Amino acid sequence: MTAHLTEHEIQQYVIDKTTCDAQLVEHVSTCPDCQLKTEVYQVMFTEIKEQPSPAFDFNLSEMVLAKLPVTQPKLKQSDSSLLILPATGILLLGFAIAYFTDFRMANVFSGVAIFGIYLIVTIVVLLCVFLGVDMYKKYQKQFRALDIS
Amino acid sequence: MSFNSYKYPEDKELVSRVLNGDSQAFGIIIKSTERLVAQITFKMVTNPEDRKDLAQDVYLKAYKNLSGFKFQSKLSTWIAQIAYNTCFNHLEKKKLVLPENYTQDETDSNEILEILATKSPGFEFIDNEASYVKKDVKRIVMQEMEKLSPIFKTLITLFHYEEMSYDEICTITGLPEGTIKSYLFRARKNLKDNILLKYKKEELS
Numbered sequence: 001m002t003a004h005l006t007e008h009e010i011q012q013y014v015i016d017k018t019t020c021d022a023q024l025v026e027h028v029s030t031c032p033d034c035q036l037k038t039e040v041y042q043v044m045f046t047e048i049k050e051q052p053s054p055a056f057d058f059n060l061s062e063m064v065l066a067k068l069p070v071t072q073p074k075l076k077q078s079d080s081s082l083l084i085l086p087a088t089g090i091l092l093l094g095f096a097i098a099y100f101t102d103f104r105m106a107n108v109f110s111g112v113a114i115f116g117i118y119l120i121v122t123i124v125v126l127l128c129v130f131l132g133v134d135m136y137k138k139y140q141k142q143f144r145a146l147d148i149s
Numbered sequence: 150m151s152f153n154s155y156k157y158p159e160d161k162e163l164v165s166r167v168l169n170g171d172s173q174a175f176g177i178i179i180k181s182t183e184r185l186v187a188q189i190t191f192k193m194v195t196n197p198e199d200r201k202d203l204a205q206d207v208y209l210k211a212y213k214n215l216s217g218f219k220f221q222s223k224l225s226t227w228i229a230q231i232a233y234n235t236c237f238n239h240l241e242k243k244k245l246v247l248p249e250n251y252t253q254d255e256t257d258s259n260e261i262l263e264i265l266a267t268k269s270p271g272f273e274f275i276d277n278e279a280s281y282v283k284k285d286v287k288r289i290v291m292q293e294m295e296k297l298s299p300i301f302k303t304l305i306t307l308f309h310y311e312e313m314s315y316d317e318i319c320t321i322t323g324l325p326e327g328t329i330k331s332y333l334f335r336a337r338k339n340l341k342d343n344i345l346l347k348y349k350k351e352e353l354s
Binding site for chain 1: 172175176179180183184187188191197200201204205208209212213286287290291294305306309310334337338340341344345
C-alpha cells in the first residue's frame with residue numbers, strides 16, 4: 001500500500017482523477033482515510049457549483065445606457081498615424097522658412113561628398129517606405145478586425 | 150484574413166454595431182455579461198452601494214475603450230478583466246487586497262475528520278438521505294466562502310462555478326498561472342478546513 005495522498009494530490013484527484021498517477025487512484029480506492037478526504041472536497045465543490053448566482057437588484061443596462069457619452073467610441077488611431085500631423089506641420093514650416101528666406105537647398109549639401117548625399121537620400125526614402133508599409137498594415141489589421149462578413 | 154478574425158464572430162458584430170453608433174447593441178453586451186460582472190463584484194466588494202457604482206463604472210470604461218478591444222479573448226473575458234481591475238483598485242484604496250485575509254481556527258482538520266468519521270458512521274456530512282444535513286452543509290459552505298479573502302473567493306468562483314480555464318483566469322486577473330494555481334490550492338484548503346471546523350462546532354453545540 002502506498003503512502004496517503006498529500007493535500008495537493010487529494011485536490012487534484014477530485015478535480016481531475018485522470019491526471020493522477022495510477023498508484024494514487026489505486027490507493028484512494030482502498031484507503032478509507034483518503035476516501036473521506038476526497039469526499040469532503042467533492043461535497044464542497046458540489047455545493048460551490050450549486051450556490052445561487054448573484055444578481056444586481058437594479059437595472060444595470062438602463063443605468064449605464066443613460067450615462068453613455070453622446071460621442072461614439074471611435075476607432076483608435078495607430079501611433080504612427082498620430083505622428084503625421086506634427087510631421088506635416090514641421091515640413092510645411094520648413095518650406096515656408098526656406099521660401100521666405102530665399103534658402104537654397106543645394107547650399108546644405110555643398111560641403112558633403114556626393115556619396116554622403118546618396119546615402120542620406122537612400123536612408124530617408126527607406127524610412128519613408130518602411131513607415132508607409134507599417135502604417136498600411138496596421139490599418140488593414142484594424143479593418144480586418146471589424147470585418148464581420 | 151487573420152486567425153483572430155475567425156474568432157468570436159458574435160462579439161465582433163456587437164462591437165462593430167456599438168462603434169457605428171448603435172447604443173442598443175451595448176445594452177445587449179451588458180445583458181450578456183452582467184452575470185459574470187456580478188459574480189466578480191459580489192465576491193470582491195461587500196458594500197451594495199459600492200457594487201452599484203463599480204458595476205456602472207465597469208461598463209462605462211468598457212464603452213470608452215471598446216475601440217481598443219483586439220478580440221484576443223472573448224468580449225466577456227475582457228469585460229470581466231475590467232471588472233476585476235476596477236474592484237481590485239477599489240480594494241487597494243481600502244487596503245483590503247491581501248489574499249491572506251482570512252480567519253482560521255488552529256485545530257487540525259485531520260483531527261476533525263476523525264471526530265466526524267467516528268461520530269457520524271458513513272460520514273453523515275455527505276449522506277444524501279439526511280436532507281437537513283445537506284441544507285446545513287450548503288449554508289456552512291456559503292458562510293465560509295464569504296469569510297475568504299476577496300481574491301480567494303473570486304478565484305474559487307471563476308474556477309469552480311464559472312468553470313473557466315487557467316488561461317481565462319490569467320487574462321482576467323493578470324496573475325501568472327503558477328500564482329493562480331497556488332492561490333487556488335490555498336483557498337480550497339482554507340475553505341475545507343473552515344467548513345470542517347464550523348461543522349464540528351455546530352455538531353458539538
